[in-house]
Amino acid sequence: MATRAEVARGPLTIAGSGLRVDLLAVAAGIPIVLILIILGAVAKLAFQERVFDDTFTVDHFVALATDPAAGLALRNTALFALLTTFWAMAFGLPIAWLVERADLGKKAAVSTAMSIGVLIPGFIYAMGWILFAHPRSGLLTKLFQGIGIETPPFDLLTIPAMAWVDGMSFAPIVFILTAASLRMMDASLEDSAQMCGAGLLQRLRLVTLPLLLPSLAGAAIYVFTIALASFDVPLVIGVSNRIYVFSTYLYTQVQRFEGVPAYEIAAAFAFFMIAFGVVLAWVYGRVLARSREFQVVTGKAYRSRLTALGQWRPVAWAFLGGYLLLSIGLPLIVLLWTSFLPFPQLPSVRAFSLLTTSNYAELNWPLIGRAVRTTVLLMILAPLVALTAAIAVSWFVLRTRSRLRFAFDFMAFLPQVVPRIVFAFGALMLTIGVWVRPPIDVYGTVGLLVVVMALVQLPFATRLVNASLIQIHNELEEAARTAGAPTLTVLRRVTLPLIRPSLVYGWVWLSLLSYRELTIPTMLRAGDTVTLSAVIYDNYLTGLIGPLAALVVLMLLVLVPLIGIYWRVGGSRRPTV
Amino acid sequence: MAVGQVGSAGDSLVVTDLSKSYFESQSGARAVEKVSFTVPEGCFYTLLGPSGCGKTTTLRCVAGLERADAGTITLANRIFSSPTVFVPPHRRDIGMVFQSYAIWPHMTVFENASFPLRVRNTGLTRKQIQERVEQALATVQLSGFESRNATQLSGGQQQRLALARALVQQPRLLLLDEPLSNLDAKLRERMRSEIRDLQRRLHITTLYVTHDQIEALSMSDRIAVMSKGTLMQESAPRDLYQHPASKVVAEFVGAGNFLEGEVTAVLDGNERRVATPIGDLVAVCPPDASAGTRLTLLVRPEYVRVETSRPEGSNVFEGRIEEIMFLGEFVDCRVRVRGQLLNTRPHPTRPLTKGDTVWLVLRPDLCSALMTP
Numbered sequence A: 001m002a003t004r005a006e007v008a009r010g011p012l013t014i015a016g017s018g019l020r021v022d023l024l025a026v027a028a029g030i031p032i033v034l035i036l037i038i039l040g041a042v043a044k045l046a047f048q049e050r051v052f053d054d055t056f057t058v059d060h061f062v063a064l065a066t067d068p069a070a071g072l073a074l075r076n077t078a079l080f081a082l083l084t085t086f087w088a089m090a091f092g093l094p095i096a097w098l099v100e101r102a103d104l105g106k107k108a109a110v111s112t113a114m115s116i117g118v119l120i121p122g123f124i125y126a127m128g129w130i131l132f133a134h135p136r137s138g139l140l141t142k143l144f145q146g147i148g149i150e151t152p153p154f155d156l157l158t159i160p161a162m163a164w165v166d167g168m169s170f171a172p173i174v175f176i177l178t179a180a181s182l183r184m185m186d187a188s189l190e191d192s193a194q195m196c197g198a199g200l201l202q203r204l205r206l207v208t209l210p211l212l213l214p215s216l217a218g219a220a221i222y223v224f225t226i227a228l229a230s231f232d233v234p235l236v237i238g239v240s241n242r243i244y245v246f247s248t249y250l251y252t253q254v255q256r257f258e259g260v261p262a263y264e265i266a267a268a269f270a271f272f273m274i275a276f277g278v279v280l281a282w283v284y285g286r287v288l289a290r291s292r293e294f295q296v297v298t299g300k301a302y303r304s305r306l307t308a309l310g311q312w313r314p315v316a317w318a319f320l321g322g323y324l325l326l327s328i329g330l331p332l333i334v335l336l337w338t339s340f341l342p343f344p345q346l347p348s349v350r351a352f353s354l355l356t357t358s359n360y361a362e363l364n365w366p367l368i369g370r371a372v373r374t375t376v377l378l379m380i381l382a383p384l385v386a387l388t389a390a391i392a393v394s395w396f397v398l399r400t401r402s403r404l405r406f407a408f409d410f411m412a413f414l415p416q417v418v419p420r421i422v423f424a425f426g427a428l429m430l431t432i433g434v435w436v437r438p439p440i441d442v443y444g445t446v447g448l449l450v451v452v453m454a455l456v457q458l459p460f461a462t463r464l465v466n467a468s469l470i471q472i473h474n475e476l477e478e479a480a481r482t483a484g485a486p487t488l489t490v491l492r493r494v495t496l497p498l499i500r501p502s503l504v505y506g507w508v509w510l511s512l513l514s515y516r517e518l519t520i521p522t523m524l525r526a527g528d529t530v531t532l533s534a535v536i537y538d539n540y541l542t543g544l545i546g547p548l549a550a551l552v553v554l555m556l557l558v559l560v561p562l563i564g565i566y567w568r569v570g571g572s573r574r575p576t577v
Numbered sequence B: 001m002a003v004g005q006v007g008s009a010g011d012s013l014v015v016t017d018l019s020k021s022y023f024e025s026q027s028g029a030r031a032v033e034k035v036s037f038t039v040p041e042g043c044f045y046t047l048l049g050p051s052g053c054g055k056t057t058t059l060r061c062v063a064g065l066e067r068a069d070a071g072t073i074t075l076a077n078r079i080f081s082s083p084t085v086f087v088p089p090h091r092r093d094i095g096m097v098f099q100s101y102a103i104w105p106h107m108t109v110f111e112n113a114s115f116p117l118r119v120r121n122t123g124l125t126r127k128q129i130q131e132r133v134e135q136a137l138a139t140v141q142l143s144g145f146e147s148r149n150a151t152q153l154s155g156g157q158q159q160r161l162a163l164a165r166a167l168v169q170q171p172r173l174l175l176l177d178e179p180l181s182n183l184d185a186k187l188r189e190r191m192r193s194e195i196r197d198l199q200r201r202l203h204i205t206t207l208y209v210t211h212d213q214i215e216a217l218s219m220s221d222r223i224a225v226m227s228k229g230t231l232m233q234e235s236a237p238r239d240l241y242q243h244p245a246s247k248v249v250a251e252f253v254g255a256g257n258f259l260e261g262e263v264t265a266v267l268d269g270n271e272r273r274v275a276t277p278i279g280d281l282v283a284v285c286p287p288d289a290s291a292g293t294r295l296t297l298l299v300r301p302e303y304v305r306v307e308t309s310r311p312e313g314s315n316v317f318e319g320r321i322e323e324i325m326f327l328g329e330f331v332d333c334r335v336r337v338r339g340q341l342l343n344t345r346p347h348p349t350r351p352l353t354k355g356d357t358v359w360l361v362l363r364p365d366l367c368s369a370l371m372t373p
Helices: A004-009 A023-046 A059-066 A068-101 A107-119 A122-133 A139-146 A159-184 A187-195 A200-229 A232-241 A246-254 A263-293 A310-339 A349-354 A365-399 A405-417 A420-431 A446-471 A474-482 A487-515 A519-523 A532-542 A545-570 B055-063 B109-119 B126-139 B155-167 B185-202 B213-219 B237-242 B247-252
Strands: A048-050 A053-056 B013-021 B030-039 B044-048 B070-075 B078-081 B094-097 B173-177 B205-210 B222-227 B230-235 B257-266 B271-276 B279-284 B294-299 B305-307 B316-326 B331-337 B340-344 B357-361 B367-371
Touching (some): A023 A048, A023 A263, A023 A365, A023 A405, A023 A420, A023 A446, A048 A263, A059 A263, A068 A107, A068 A200, A068 A246, A068 A263, A068 A310, A107 A159, A107 A310, A107 A487, A107 A545, A122 A159, A122 A232, A122 A532, A122 A545, A159 A200, A159 A232, A159 A310, A187 A200, A187 B094, A187 B155, A200 A405, A200 B109, A232 A246, A246 A263, A246 A420, A246 A519, A263 A420, A310 A545, A365 A405, A365 A446, A365 A487, A365 A532, A405 A446, A420 A446, A446 A487, A446 A519, A487 A545, A519 A532, A532 A545, B013 B055, B030 B055, B030 B070, B030 B205, B030 B222, B030 B230, B044 B213, B055 B173, B055 B205, B094 B155, B109 B126, B109 B155, B126 B155, B155 B173, B155 B185, B185 B213, B205 B213, B213 B237, B222 B237, B222 B247, B230 B237, B247 B294, B257 B279, B271 B294, B331 B357
Parallel strands (some): B044 B222, B094 B173
Antiparallel strands (some): B013 B030, B013 B070, B070 B078, B222 B230, B257 B271, B257 B294, B271 B279, B305 B357, B316 B331, B316 B357, B331 B340
């Protein structure tokens, strides 16, 4: 029987059982178990007759394989994810190289512009492009028609065009991922090749590229996982034209406007994506291990010499400027322009005389007020829950010798490789009682939204906390322990204060990502728990372009002070993704 | 001998008035200021100095990895760098070993070592390359490791591989940038003599950079001490240790007692009587030192004889042991002589204790005079 003193001092002992329960291990176990239950609910549903009929069947997989619509969605998903990854790499990698390894100049300004690119919601990119290049009503189309070309050479309502839009919105992520490895590459590896007589092209081909290959492959796989899960652009551009990828297919199966929701086939499709995600996670782990192997011990680090651009400098700036204009500038300018007009039209004398602020006045302000409340709650609570869970998981993974730690590490990464809409779907299935009838009705509560968002943010949060925990030498904690502090006190008094800058930074960054999130709020929306992003999507569905553009402009305006806070907190830190 | 003599007559490196500054440096001070030296063919030449003294910058200018602001660099009468000429590093025919070894982790041992032969138009056949690489690997005792992954090598093995890679192309000049600083103490000691032997066998002109005086003294034919971007002194190791030209050099190489003094009388030959804080003593001084010349005498601790009874002869000083510390190979014994503290290193078996009265004997030829700057 444990005495009170023993309980107070260390791991709890369950009376008589001899089983030691570590509070931190329990805390680490909660998010992991939640992830498993949610994915388990999806898997269970995929193999049973109907939602409330758990007779085993593989019929849904047969249906998935034979259903032309599902088959098309699967092919679309693959093509879309591949092309999106391609465009993201094609823009992000050269810019990272220009900033880190060439004498482009204005390094800080370019890095800032690129990280702002990560924060602009994907649906805003998509809406901007719809207004700009829609084949019937877009400004670009009107411009072509004005000079006598009826069908513009560029059709936005196709998978390659959607991939182009989404790829540009993901390029900043590639930039952030590859800039670090370009920056940290040991310059003496290239110098020594030159001393061996290798010229510039030989060095690039034989040394630089092969050395960077694992981290480039890592970045590509990472962006590929995001592209597989991409929801905003396929929803805004694709769904109205009946072009579906996995996430929008799942969404339309669940949120049916007519007929009965086809949960079971959706679950079968989701199960396939989970299995594929597990494979991706394994491949990603292998690639990362390989790139770590390449990080050889270096002595004094020489600042790598910058490649002189010389006469290519204007070309480099044109590339960078062209990218920023197409990706951020154009959609935002079009939205801003449209928000002040009664209906979309090209700039002209007449258009300028029509400029009005009525779009802003006509907005449904009470609804927006409620949406702001939900959004703020989500921005504060989801990162808090995610980081708390991440501290427990990271501590368990890095500071214990438990055999479960590798499994925990892998599981905490699953929300990165399994499309987030699957988690929203699984959570939805749990709340309607696919497993057991939930004791309290959580459907449509902010709490549900917060928990699912936090789980989806867990991979980012654990990697952030992992990285900062690794920096804290074990001996700092051991010294506290020998000074008589129990585990939780060590955590509270030594570890957490030491990693606090990272935690604050992580909170702000995740909070910004919560602000731009559309997938989970639209999937789990009900009644009053509507976020700003979901309100914008509703406005988009009504087809009233003016108020929609006005709302988007307002949402972006709010982003400005938020990014200001991020800059104050982040300081010289570079964003991580 | 495996690789064969690679150096040939006339492979001497001449550096004249080399200057280099970095734009990034905030003080605007030059990293290297008008440095000139000549490394004769087959010579093991060391640049010795504390970090930031400009030795690595000098080496990187010779390699061509940095471009000098002024001055010329020639090897075997071929100009590498001058105000009008700049030969890029890959056309200089130099082998270089980096501090981090810079072994490419994505290649095998063989691929690493054969790289210089593969990227140059050497005209060698596959078989010849294979033979040359095997020879080079044998020279550094890495035979049989050819197909090993570079990441599987230990620190010492990576070091040897870096050396093999630098030598395989039979360069005219070998550059070594603090190659031993990443090794543990035991291995460092062994590699010191290995590199030294290899250099002697191959008779290759070598420029070596280090901050470790033991490495410099034990391996080099000539040592140049650098400080704050300038070359302070160039000498053979023994001369450098026994007759440093300035206090800066004397303090950086070895330990020393410095006695400020003034010549009071000219004796036979180069011997002078010098008045110092511990009393008058006889020391060998430069020929131009005459009565009234102020100078600093350097007395190395290990050159001081410590006696427990007053010995006969001159240059004997009475003192009291103020501090004594047993260090294994010797005893670090500090003796107070007329207010001045002198470091001595008596044999560890001597029964000396704190507070003992002792007599110190200084040999006139082992008190070297530094002209007071």
